[in-house]
Amino acid sequence: DAKTTQPTSMDCAEGRAANLPCNHSTISGNEYVYWYRQIHSQGPQYIIHGLKNNETNEMASLIITEDRKSSTLILPHATLRDTAVYYCIVSGIQGAQKLVFGQGTRLTINP
């Protein structure tokens, strides 16, 4: 079973920041938070991951609370092409192994 809880769906206006929350209250000390997304029926796409510090890359920012029980993925300027299902995944240090995908958040970017 997935170790994370995400809202089923969210909407965001094009050009605005999309903030996607994730609860992972049972995360252990050596587990990372990963975010992937799946656009329509394509293969999942890696977005970002972090342990306890906030992270930023060219796609998004990841904010992890100090107690590490929740996090937020931020897409700073959402575009229509960001419409996808976003998955928050908790995984061990060898993160690529055995990813447990929950139902994710279906994010719709509206024009």
Next chain:
Amino acid sequence: NAGVMQNPRHLVRRRGQEARLRCSPMKGHSHVYWYRQLPEEGLKFMVYLQKENIIDESGMPKERFSAEFPKEGPSILRIQQVVRGDSAAYFCASSPRTGRMNTEAFFGQGTRLTVV
């Protein structure tokens, strides 16, 4: 650097036939993972392989399904005697040697299997 290549993209099989799905990992990647996505559901881990070794097959159905990643050539997911319930999208992912480093997985575009 080409991404993870899966073929065929679409595969139609009659009940009872065999399905062979191929996955070529990214260049330099020695770890391959297979996932299955049933219609309107999330992805489920099936198997994790390194060259010539099955590392974790805890998500593989006990019968009819097998996977290999030979020394040369692509990884193969084989489904014998397919049934309608095998209809799904099958995704392959690869990653570089993990060691003690956290890594991300790079996914292919999937093979959509339809059993008629």
